Every structure is written in C-alpha cells, then in structure tokens.
Amino acid sequence: MSSLERSSNCLSVALALACAAACGQPPAANPAPASMSAMLNVGAPAPPIRATNWLNGKAVQIERQADSPVIVLTFVDTSAGPSRGALPALSALQERERQRGLICIAVTDEPTAEVQKFIEHTRPPLTIRVAIDDQGATAHAYCAAIGINFRPYSFIVARDGTIAWHGHPQQPELVQYVEQLLSGKYNLEQAREAVHRALTTEQLETVFREAYASQSWGTALLALDRLLEAGAPKDRLLRYKLAILLGEQRDQAAARALVAEVLKNYSANARLLNSLAWDVVSTDRLYFQDPEIGLQLSQAAYRASGGQDPAVLDTYARALHLLGRLDLAIAVQEKAVRLATDPERQVFQERLAFYRRCQALQANLTAEP
Structure with missing residues (x-):
C-alpha cells in the first residue's frame, strides 16, 4: 500500500468514526438514520396535503387510482436562495412532462401575501402550484417524520398514492424516478436503496458541520469530497x-x-x-x-x-x-x-x-x- 493509499484509508476510518460519534451510534457498514420513520419509507402511503390556500393553480389531493398524476411535492422557503434556485427547474420539469401526467407542487408555511408576491416577480414565470401549509401540518407529516429540517426537500408520490422517492430536488435521481414512474419502469427496491444511500449522506453533512464549526479544515474538506462523490x-x-x-x-x-x-x-x-x-x-x-x-x-x-x-x-x-x-x-x-x-x-x-x-x-x- 502506497503512502497515499495509507493516508486515504486512515482518513476514511477517521471519517467513519467521526460520523458515528456525530450521529451518536457505533460505526456500521450501512447505518440507517435513527430518525428514519418506517411510516414514511419508500412504498408507504403518502400523507394528505393539508393547505389553507392554493396559489398558481387548483388544489390537488393525493389519490390512489391508476389514472392519478405523479406528484412531486417540494417543501420550500421562498425567501431563501436554495429554494429559489430549485423552483425554476421543477417548473420546467412540469412543463416538459405535463401531458404525461406530472404535477409539481411547492409547499410552504410562509404568509400567503409574501408567497404571492414572490410568484408574481419570478422570471421566468413560475408555473407550479403552491400550497400554503396548514400550520405546518403537511411538513410535519412528511419532513419531520424522517428527521429532515431543511429546505428545499422533495417527495415523489406515485400514481397509487405511495411515496416513490424523496431527497433534495436538485439530485439527478428526482428526474430519473419521475421518468421511470411516467414510463411504467419504476423499480421500488432500487428507489429504496437510492434513498437509503442519500440518507446516509446526512451523516457526512453532520461531520462537515461539526468540522466546520471546530475549524477542522482537513476533515471538513474530506467530508465535502465524500459528499460530492455521493452525488449530493x-x-x-x-x-x-x-x-x-x-x-x-x-x-x-x-x-x-x-x-x-x-x-x-x-x-x-x-x-x-x-x-x-x-x-x-x-x-x-x-x-x-x-x-x-x-x-x-x-x-x-x-x-x-x-x-x-x-x-x-x-x-x-x-x-x-x-x-x-x-x-x-x-x-x-x-x-x-x-x-x-x-x-x-x-x-x-x-x-x-x-x-x-x-x-x-x-x-x-x-x-x-
């Protein structure tokens, strides 16, 4: 083993140990986040959308019928850059696949007037519906159930009303699984494994945040490289x-x-x-x-x-x-x-x-x- 290989191996071990410590659990080959709820695993029924108001389109309810649309449900904060950056791509995706039965919905608990102003000033025009969450009930049923507390975050709901995938809206898997669902080539087990791999990157995120806060720049850079390799x-x-x-x-x-x-x-x-x-x-x-x-x-x-x-x-x-x-x-x-x-x-x-x-x-x- 070369010195470079030894260094890489030691860093990998150190990262695994740091990751386990940050997550409060012993190292494991493929540890699942403790917050992952079986209720909202891929393949589980999707909770209803509870909204006090709908902007930019009619209300949509999750149904369980063969002719129901495929829904991309994205939880956002329209005042923040990451959400603003993700919405145009979702809008474009819906326009491309509208005729095949895709609906993209943004969910936020921000005041209706502020969201309406955001929609009016967005260029190119935002075409997806926006649901104003009912006191955070929808976010609680989806995001909180799997321990996600950041925005944006997306869930794909299949035609049968089950969760087909979830992750960051800018992950390439979102478009991949939308296409599979629309073309009838969706693989449930493959999607479950993809989500599991993505969720384990949350541990890398934890390591990065801890390293950044403590100014451990070498560990922080290693975590960033691992996240980039993982497709984050x-x-x-x-x-x-x-x-x-x-x-x-x-x-x-x-x-x-x-x-x-x-x-x-x-x-x-x-x-x-x-x-x-x-x-x-x-x-x-x-x-x-x-x-x-x-x-x-x-x-x-x-x-x-x-x-x-x-x-x-x-x-x-x-x-x-x-x-x-x-x-x-x-x-x-x-x-x-x-x-x-x-x-x-x-x-x-x-x-x-x-x-x-x-x-x-x-x-x-x-x-x-």
Whole structure:
C-alpha cells in the first residue's frame, strides 16, 4: 500500500468514526438514520396535503387510482436562495412532462401575501402550484417524520398514492424516478436503496458541520469530497470547498486547481459559476488571496449566461470595480439594471449609483492631495 493509499484509508476510518460519534451510534457498514420513520419509507402511503390556500393553480389531493398524476411535492422557503434556485427547474420539469401526467407542487408555511408576491416577480414565470401549509401540518407529516429540517426537500408520490422517492430536488435521481414512474419502469427496491444511500449522506453533512464549526479544515474538506462523490447537490459544496481552500487554508494552488476543474466541468452552469464568483468578489478574505479567481469565475458566468442574466452582470461589474475599471463596471451595471426586475433592480441601481460616485471622485484625484 502506497503512502497515499495509507493516508486515504486512515482518513476514511477517521471519517467513519467521526460520523458515528456525530450521529451518536457505533460505526456500521450501512447505518440507517435513527430518525428514519418506517411510516414514511419508500412504498408507504403518502400523507394528505393539508393547505389553507392554493396559489398558481387548483388544489390537488393525493389519490390512489391508476389514472392519478405523479406528484412531486417540494417543501420550500421562498425567501431563501436554495429554494429559489430549485423552483425554476421543477417548473420546467412540469412543463416538459405535463401531458404525461406530472404535477409539481411547492409547499410552504410562509404568509400567503409574501408567497404571492414572490410568484408574481419570478422570471421566468413560475408555473407550479403552491400550497400554503396548514400550520405546518403537511411538513410535519412528511419532513419531520424522517428527521429532515431543511429546505428545499422533495417527495415523489406515485400514481397509487405511495411515496416513490424523496431527497433534495436538485439530485439527478428526482428526474430519473419521475421518468421511470411516467414510463411504467419504476423499480421500488432500487428507489429504496437510492434513498437509503442519500440518507446516509446526512451523516457526512453532520461531520462537515461539526468540522466546520471546530475549524477542522482537513476533515471538513474530506467530508465535502465524500459528499460530492455521493452525488449530493454540488453548488453549495463547491462554494464551501473554495471558501475553505482560499479563505481558511490560504492554499492558492489548491484553490486554483479547484477553479480550473469547475471551469472545465461546469462551463455552461451560469448559476454555479456566478455563486462562486460572488462569494469571492464580495468577501475580502477570499478576494485578497487571489483576485484573478474572482475575475475568472465572473467572466465564465458571463459567457455561460450570454450576458443576459442581471445577477451575473452585477457580479461581473463588481469584479471590474474592484480592479479599478469603473468605466467597464458602470457599463455592465447599467445593463444589469435594464434587465432586472424589482426588488432586484433597486439593489442594482444602488450599486450603479455607488460606482458613478466612485468615478466622479476618481476624476479629481491627484498624486499629492
């Protein structure tokens, strides 16, 4: 066994022990989370949707008939970025598969007026129904029953009214099992195993949170790598990894290697590239380590979006401002303002005004004040 293999093996053992300790149980080959309820295992009857109001469409009830729709039920918090990021893909999925009998529903316990405003301002328009949860009863019946306390989180309900799969809405398995259900090729045991594997990643999440809180950066990075290998949603994990490498460990070489990998593998993912770019250009402890990384990521996001996403333009303008190119920053920010809608437009206008003030001050500067 090479030194690299020995190191990897030791780290794996350490992670397994840390995982078991964090979860309060002895190590096991494939431990199931203690919070997993047999009542809501894959194949169990799906609880009813208890809603005080329905927005963006008629009420839907879970039925158990051969011609019932396949339902993707996603619990969200529309004020938070992760949920906002997941909803457009669910809306697009429903539009693609509507004729085959798919309905996507978002469930939230937020005030109706706030959710309605969110729907009205979402672009492209949100087409999925939104159920206003009845005092959290639906979330309790689904999420709390399996120990899930974060958003977004999705459940697929089969035509016979049973739970076919559950997990993060950005996991590729969601689309995979929707397709299987719609085409009659669904495999119950395969889905159960997939959910079990995904749930065990919750232990890795626990290890990561513990390591991050204690500033054990090596363990945190290992947990992130294991989560990435397990197919967990990449956006958040890659953002954490870059922040640790660049801001905490100050390992410029490793950070640049990660960015090179991201630019190679996700060159068309404007949302991911922009998130990483914004983290760098808006955080001093990251930007001061390597301003070139912020510029590279913001330029890549611009190219991936075709220069038509106002959030991406806003990020690129900030990168240009930080490099002293106020003329270019103002031009890009002006375009961001033109393309944006409220309330985003107001924030972008304030930044544009700031850049213009900086430019005016710059014009009167001399070497000796």
